[in-house]
Amino acid sequence: MAAPKPRTTRSRSHRDVPDLEKMDAAYSWDALEWTKIEPVTRSVSRVNLDCLLEAEQVIAEGYGVVLVNTDEAGTLFVTNFRLLFLSEGTMDVISLGTIPLATIDKFNKIVVKSNAVSRQSEKSSPSRRLLQVIGKDMRIIVFGFRPRTKQRRKVYDALLRCMKPARIWDLYAFQCGPSKYSNTDPKVRLLNEYFRLLGKGSLHASMSMIEDGSFTLSNELWRITKINSSYTLCQSYPFALVVPKHFSDEEMLQASTFRARCRLPVVSWCNPGTGAVLARSSQPLVGLMMNMRSNTDEKLVAALCSNLAGVRGSQRR
Numbered sequence: 001m002a003a004p005k006p007r008t009t010r011s012r013s014h015r016d017v018p019d020l021e022k023m024d025a026a027y028s029w030d031a032l033e034w035t036k037i038e039p040v041t042r043s044v045s046r047v048n049l050d051c052l053l054e055a056e057q058v059i060a061e062g063y064g065v066v067l068v069n070t071d072e073a074g075t076l077f078v079t080n081f082r083l084l085f086l087s088e089g090t091m092d093v094i095s096l097g098t099i100p101l102a103t104i105d106k107f108n109k110i111v112v113k114s115n116a117v118s119r120q121s122e123k124s125s126p127s128r129r130l131l132q133v134i135g136k137d138m139r140i141i142v143f144g145f146r147p148r149t150k151q152r153r154k155v156y157d158a159l160l161r162c163m164k165p166a167r168i169w170d171l172y173a174f175q176c177g178p179s180k181y182s183n184t185d186p187k188v189r190l191l192n193e194y195f196r197l198l199g200k201g202s203l204h205a206s207m208s209m210i211e212d213g214s215f216t217l218s219n220e221l222w223r224i225t226k227i228n229s230s231y232t233l234c235q236s237y238p239f240a241l242v243v244p245k246h247f248s249d250e251e252m253l254q255a256s257t258f259r260a261r262c263r264l265p266v267v268s269w270c271n272p273g274t275g276a277v278l279a280r281s282s283q284p285l286v287g288l289m290m291n292m293r294s295n296t297d298e299k300l301v302a303a304l305c306s307n308l309a310g311v312r313g314s315q316r317r
Helices: 119-125 149-164 186-197 205-214 249-256 295-305
Strands: 057-068 072-079 081-088 104-112 128-135 140-145 224-226 241-242 268-272 276-281
Touching: 057 241, 072 149, 104 149, 104 249, 128 149, 140 149, 186 205, 186 224, 241 295, 249 295
Parallel strands: none
Antiparallel strands: 057 072, 057 140, 072 081, 104 128, 128 140, 224 241, 241 268, 268 276
């Protein structure tokens, strides 16, 4: 009778990345059930890290974790904002292993069998426990955990809770900003931001300014207009808009007819020092033959990019 062949397992390198098409989709972002995720636990870790941002809290941590991509050992933290990987000893932030939760597409638990030639050696060489994180920026990060420590389970469960919490207010975006504002009225907060962009941060908006329309301030480049105060110009734009100073309200009305849903170009942000701006708008209505033009729309776009005569600085971007 022939002797039984020894049991063998397929050897895999810890650098191997499984076929993404064959991955179990149960752990993907889209497959997570929002209503079944428990609220985020707010018990802060005893670790006090200097690299934590404002209102960033440690939810879970794993020690002796290996960043498989670079074979670097360190500590992996799950915060309410990101996955944070610190090198062992120096506790420096490792950029490759640090990724904000909002940019994670999916994450999977992976088990890689060790290279064992017999049942006895298989028992003494436990399988590798890996956590694969796939980012929306096409980044693939793999973390290796010590066996029989349950650290991977703790990190995985924390990711489930933090990435899609039960309440939207548990997201980090709502933890670090709104608490600084004494007035939560969105119109007042919008005007205060406009005043800051115009270099008039010493002024404070109020509801009385909104009611009497006295918020139409300006500087050498920009002005705040109330042409949309009743939302008749554009229903999806705010009541106050920042536009080039020498661009009249009549010209704004003409330019809005050339944009989808009347969403004409307006300033969303500007740099007080360089004058660089970020503007938003909808698509121009150029027609089927792509030959329709609007002189007023082109004038408005040009006004967003050009400096006034006598104003310091070169042409804005």
